[in-house]
Amino acid sequence: MDGMDQTAHEVVIQLRERLRELGERCSGSPPGELVNLIRGLEALANTAAAVQLDAVRELTVAQRALDAEAGVDQEASDRAIASMIGLARRQSPHRGARDRNLAAVLRDELPRTREAMLAGRGGRHHAETMARHTVFLSREDRGRVDEELGPRLDELSPRALGKRACARAYELDPEAHVRHAALEHAQRRVSMQPQPDTMALVSAYLPMTQAIALWGVLDREARTLRAAGDERSLDQLRADALVERITGLGRDEAPRIELQLVMPAGGAFGAAALRKVAGDSRSPAVLTGGGPLPAPMARELVRSSPEVRLRRLLADPEGGTIVARDARSRRFSQADRELLLARDQTCRTPWCDAPVRAADHVVPWARGGETVVENGQGLCQHCNNAKEHPGWDSKASLSVDGVQQGVAVSTPTGHRYASPTPRVRPADASSGVDPSPDPPADHPRTQEVA
Known part of the structure; x- marks a missing residue:
């Protein structure tokens, strides 16, 4: 120095x-x-x-x-x-x-x-x-x-x-x-940001005239319902009107979404075992694209609507990292892309937090990096491009059994940053759920990610 x-x-x-x-x-x-x-x-x-x-x-x-x-x-x-x-x-x-x-x-x-x-x-x-x-x-x-x-x-x-x-x-x-x-x-857009307590912020960048018109429609509908005796606040009425007008779903109708339930790897869990864990677990599910969802809310969603899919993810019981099968092609399979998204949720570059847009090789394929989840990470488009800059380097660290523990990022100035692989707690890993063979596919929402 x-x-x-x-x-x-x-x-x-x-x-x-x-x-x-x-x-x-x-x-x-x-x-x-x-x-x-x-x-x-x-x-x-x-x-x-x-x-x-x-x-x-x-x-x-x-x-x-x-x-x-x-x-x-x-x-x-x-x-x-x-x-x-x-x-x-x-x-x-x-x-x-x-x-x-x-x-x-x-x-x-x-x-x-x-x-x-x-x-x-x-x-x-x-x-x-x-x-x-x-x-x-x-x-x-x-x-x-x-x-x-x-x-x-x-x-x-x-x-x-x-x-x-x-x-x-x-x-x-x-x-x-x-x-x-x-x-x-020309820059008008709509964006979504997950917020605490299972909420999210949806914002629209619009021309002023269109924004005023949109607000006017929601406000008039809210005030009409309020005047008719609806007990919801004006803010709640405007929010509910926005969702109903865009999705076409009423307040009591469940949207089409996917829930992910993390379970310990090592057992041949079938659909029946999955439903048992989903019904008994206190661990949160993961709402794809949103984040953790408390177990009672997740159970209510699964029970109330056939439009909610339940997907199983397997995690290393010791390290808590989501694990998956090998792949040999240059491109990650769709299943592995989905698993990387489920594991990382947002861009793996420290402090970025942008949505994942690319299933990236930590060590590039052109430099001998394998197309395996252990050498994979989810990145936003900006960080995926920045990684190609001369002097930019990244390397994955693995546990003794080959599970990715983190990624070390080095920039052209020689600075190094650590990006630990996200950890999860498998749902009731010690609850004694017995492994069982897969029964007939009797539940359309149950899918397995190996």
């Missing part, structure tokens, strides 16, 4: 110790002093964010130069840089790309905003807001907005800043504003 690395390490260690001391002195301090501490720490966090973005900018410049010398095109270089930033910040590559772009804009086109951040008067949210609402302006016009609003970050909330920046940008170049709006219309 030398040069900048040594200095940064010493500063971080000293600062962390001083902050820990401050935290220990909080108890019993007067409210006024605590408010001052909160304000001071917020300013410090803003300054740290600005310095971090400066480092991101310099990393981008340096890595692009190295990649250009190696013959790597800029798109591939930027993809790898986004992943490096995401890993360093313990966040997704998508957030890494946002930081990469924001850092360049602050240094080159929004210097007053950057200065305010360095002085602790504005935060990352302010900077992102300024960049987003001026993205379509020329460098000169963007500089004018920055000159007017950058020094005022400490006076404005991010929302108020966004309104002022948007209005000023429109004044400076209304035609560019209209062109940018047309481009944004």
Whole structure:
């Protein structure tokens, strides 16, 4: 460790110790002093964010130069840089790309905003807001907005800043504003994010007119039902109306979904044994694409609807890793692809958490990697592409009996990150369920993944 690395390490260690001391002195301090501490720490966090973005900018410049010398095109270089930033910040590559772009804009086109951040008067949210609402302006016009609003970050909330920046940008170049709006219309999309307590957040990025129309339909239906005596809240009524209108299913109708039940490997469990474990287990099932589902809720879904499929997954009783059969082709079989998705659930790159889009070879097939689950991982499209960058490497670690324990990821800068293979607890592994041969397929929802 030398040069900048040594200095940064010493500063971080000293600062962390001083902050820990401050935290220990909080108890019993007067409210006024605590408010001052909160304000001071917020300013410090803003300054740290600005310095971090400066480092991101310099990393981008340096890595692009190295990649250009190696013959790597800029798109591939930027993809790898986004992943490096995401890993360093313990966040997704998508957030890494946002930081990469924001850092360049602050240094080159929004210097007053950057200065305010360095002085602790504005935060990352302010900077992102300024960049987003001026993205379509020329460098000169963007500089004018920055000159007017950058020094005022400490006076404005991010929302108020966004309104002022948007209005000023429109004044400076209304035609560019209209062109940018047309481009944004092309970015309309719907996304889903699993949330705690068996919930999920479904969001739609829509043109304003369509969003207002959609909300109006849901709101009118909710208020009509409420006026007729329905006891559900308006929020609940709007949510139920959304599901009913899109899926065509009533509140009491079960959707077509797949539940996965993890069972210990080593026994020839049949369909009858599977149904017994499903009926007795306290362990959660796994909702494909969603996450864990408490056992009582899973049982109710299975019992109430023939549209709910129950799939068996076998897990190593000792390590808790889902295991599967061998495969010799370059492409993973459909069964193994489904098993990798069931095991990993989201992208295996640390802190990414994006949906799995590719069944990837940890050690690439072209370099001798086998097409087996032990050498497999689920990756999102970005991370699957970033992995092809020169200097990027990954290696699977296996237990003595050949079960994947984790994947070690190495980036072009020499940093290493660990991605432990997700563990599960087989449903009632010690409950004494006797292995039994497979009976006739008398239950359409029961499938086996070996």
